[in-house]
Amino acid sequence: MKKFFQQYYSNLFLTNRLFAALGFCVLLFLLKFFFAWLGDIPEVAFGTLVLLFFIDIFILYRNNKGIKARRFTAKRLSNGDENPIQIEITNRYGFGVNARVIDEIPFQFQVRDKDFKLHLKPAELKSIHYNLRPTKRGEYDFGLIRAYISSPLGLINRRYNFDGSKVLPVYPSFINLGQYELMAVSRYLTEFGIKKIRKVGQSSEFDQIKNYVGGDDIRTINWKATARKGGLMVNTYTDEKSQNIYCIIDKSRVMRMPFDGLSLLDYAINASVALSKVAMLKEDKAGLITLSENIGAVVPADRKASQLGNIMNVLYKEKTRYLESNLEVLYSTVRSVVKQRGLLVFFTNFESLSALQRQLPYLKRIAKYHLLVVVFFENTELKGLSTDPAKDVEGIYHKTIAEKFIYEKKLMVKELNKHGILAILTPPQKLTINVINQYLALKAQQRI
Numbered sequence: 400m401k402k403f404f405q406q407y408y409s410n411l412f413l414t415n416r417l418f419a420a421l422g423f424c425v426l427l428f429l430l431k432f433f434f435a436w437l438g439d440i441p442e443v444a445f446g447t448l449v450l451l452f453f454i455d456i457f458i459l460y461r462n463n464k465g466i467k468a469r470r471f472t473a474k475r476l477s478n479g480d481e482n483p484i485q486i487e488i489t490n491r492y493g494f495g496v497n498a499r500v501i502d503e504i505p506f507q508f509q510v511r512d513k514d515f516k517l518h519l520k521p522a523e524l525k526s527i528h529y530n531l532r533p534t535k536r537g538e539y540d541f542g543l544i545r546a547y548i549s550s551p552l553g554l555i556n557r558r559y560n561f562d563g564s565k566v567l568p569v570y571p572s573f574i575n576l577g578q579y580e581l582m583a584v585s586r587y588l589t590e591f592g593i594k595k596i597r598k599v600g601q602s603s604e605f606d607q608i609k610n611y612v613g614g615d616d617i618r619t620i621n622w623k624a625t626a627r628k629g630g631l632m633v634n635t636y637t638d639e640k641s642q643n644i645y646c647i648i649d650k651s652r653v654m655r656m657p658f659d660g661l662s663l664l665d666y667a668i669n670a671s672v673a674l675s676k677v678a679m680l681k682e683d684k685a686g687l688i689t690l691s692e693n694i695g696a697v698v699p700a701d702r703k704a705s706q707l708g709n710i711m712n713v714l715y716k717e718k719t720r721y722l723e724s725n726l727e728v729l730y731s732t733v734r735s736v737v738k739q740r741g742l743l744v745f746f747t748n749f750e751s752l753s754a755l756q757r758q759l760p761y762l763k764r765i766a767k768y769h770l771l772v773v774v775f776f777e778n779t780e781l782k783g784l785s786t787d788p789a790k791d792v793e794g795i796y797h798k799t800i801a802e803k804f805i806y807e808k809k810l811m812v813k814e815l816n817k818h819g820i821l822a823i824l825t826p827p828q829k830l831t832i833n834v835i836n837q838y839l840a841l842k843a844q845q846r847i
Contacts, residue, residue, distance in 0.1 A: 410558035411456070412547065417554040420448050455552040458494070465492045468544045470502065470563040476539065477574040479661050479669060481530040486544060488527065490519035497549045499556075500527060502563070503542025507535060512542075533569045534660035536668075536715055540566050571714050572669035576676050608632050642847045643686060643700040643741025644678040644838070645733075646671035650691040650717060651724040653748040656776075658827040663776055667746035668714045670774075670831040674744065675710055677835055678702075681842060686737075687713060691720035694732050700741070726761035733765055742847045744772045744834060750804075755811050763818050770847055772821040772837060779826055781805055 427441035459465070471485040490496055495518060502513040508531060515527050533539065544561040608624050611631035624632035648654075648671060654664040675685035679702045686700030687710050696713045698706075724747065733743065743765065749755045765771050784801035787794075808824055815822040825833045841847050 410560070412556040412558060414549060414553055414556055417448075417452065420554070424448060451552055452554050455550055455554045458492075458550055458552075459548065459555065459557045462492060465557075466490060466496075466498070466546050466548055466559045468500065468546055468559070468561045468563075470541070470544055470565075472541075472565070472567060474567070475573075476531070476533050476567050476569045477572050478533055478536050478569050478665060479572050480574040481532050482574070484529055484531055486515075486527040487524060488517075488519065488546060489524045490521060492550075493521055494551060495520045496551075497553070499547040501545040501547075502527075503545070504531065505539035505541060507533065507537075507539055532660070534665070536569050536571065536665070536717070538566050538568055540564070568715060570711050571665075571672045573672065573711065576673060607635050609635055641702070642683045643737055643739055644674070644683045644847075645686040645688060645700060645737060645741060645743045646674060647688045647690070647729065647733075647743055647745040648714075648717070649724045649745070649747035650689055650695060650720050651747075652719065652721050653724075653750070653754075654746075655719045656748070658779065661827070662719060663748055663827060664717070664719050666776075666827045666830050667774075668717065670834050671744075671746065672707070672711060672714065673831045674834050674838060676707055677838065679706065683847075684741075685710065688729070688732060688736070689713075689717055690724055690729050690732075692722040692725050694728055697732065697736055699736065724758075726758050730761050730764050733769070737769065741769055742772065742838070742841065743769045744774060744838075746774045748775045749808075749811055750778075752807050752810055752814070755814060759814070759818070762815070762820055766818065766820045770821070770841070772823060772841075773815055774823045774825065774830070774834060775808075775811070776830075777808065777824055777826045778804065782826075 424441060424445045427437065427444055431437045431441050466488065468486060468488040471487065473482065476482045484502075486500060486502060488498060488500060490498075498517050498519055500515045500517070502515075504510065504513055513529055517525055517527070519525060542564055544563040546559040546561070547556040548559065549556050608621055609632065611620065611633045615633050619633045619635070621632045621634050648664070648667050650664060654662060654667065656663050658666070671687065675687070678685045682702065684700035684702045685706055687696065687698040689695035689697075695717070698710055698713055737743070745762075749758075762771065762773065781801040781804050784797050787798070789795040789798045812822040812824050821837070823833055823837055
């Protein structure tokens with residue numbers, strides 16, 4: 400009997416409608432003491448309620464599979480993006496039911512479980528759609544799907560538990576990679592924020608000899624082929640390929656600063672994945688180096704089909720450290736790993752000119768052998784303070800200090816450029832676009 404009760408009635412819950420009906424019956428019994436003419440009405444009402452209660456139990460529990468629910472998700476979630484989640488629920492009862500569906504989402508979202516209310520007709524299937532935006536990489540554990548079902552009588556709820564438990568990994572942002580893929584080949588780059596760069600010269604990498612057509616550069620005429628063919632022939636060239644493109648990601652404490660739910664490290668990781676994708680579409684080799692007080696992961700540059708997956712698997716669980724980055728060990732690693740001249744995009748952050756000057760000797764040594772681009776971040780909070788009008792003396796002080804730090808950031812760009820090091824100072828939300836713009840510009844200028 401105890402097992403029977405646990406199996407069928409441990410998931411039974413009384414509704415507010417039932418308590419309201421019980422309260423009405425109690426009121427009738429109280430009124431009967433003052434109004435004798437009520438007679439047997441309270442007893443009849445209570446007996447009817449008890450009868451309806453057991454009828455409700457019977458019609459909800461006679462079908463052990465009256466409701467079916469499933470959750471559909473991707474195999475992995477994209478960090479910092481809206482990830483679609485779908486729940487399908489089917490009514491297998493012969494009558495319409497009211498359903499309250501609760502999805503137990505991972506604790507990392509710091510939100511109460513998703514709660515949905517809907518009405519299902521007999522044999523009807525409905526889909527519930529919602530989005531989740533993770534802000535940390537790692538593993539996210541989804542729990543059960545709980546459905547509370549009530550019949551048209553609405554006196555009780557029967558709870559169904561569906562085992563939707565699954566652990567999903569959250570990878571660096573990959574949902575928008577298709578968009579960045581279009582950036583690399585589309586004529587309409589400005590729609591994505593990518594600047595169209597006019598090529599300033601000809602690449603040295605020969606492609607083919609073809610017949611001359613109007614508009615071809617007459618300087619590319621191949622006179623030997625023209626003499627053999629009897630018609631004008633021209634050489635065509637293509638962008639140099641198979642260049643080494645390395646993303647170097649600083650994991651030290653300077654990358655812990657949050658912005659819109661993500662840390663600067665997360666923005667750097669997302670931009671690195673996007674840049675690697677675009678570089679491989681341009682037939683360059685993409686590689687990765689991470690560092691803090693020591694070198695972390697090293698993925699040698701390659702453009703094989705699995706390379707992007709290798710990079711994402713490495714970046715999947717990377718976290719910021721509490722110590723300062725060691726650029727001396729970065730220099731020695733670059734010299735040993737990157738054998739040919741290539742483009743190194745170094746994602747870091749400098750909050751003061753003195754912090755940059757401490758690292759500048761190592762950056763200059765790296766820039767002697769490779770084309771180095773240093774990417775660091777604008778402090779958007781300071782920018783807001785500098786543009787807001789000051790209302791009192793304290794406001795003037797804050798505004799002045801904010802403008803000082805903003806000016807110092809601009810000085811850092813000039814200091815790097817003075818030593819032949821390219822610099823990108825960008826707000827976090829525009830990081831990916833600005834980095835890809837710089838890469839495409841350097842390709843067009845044939846600097847890599």
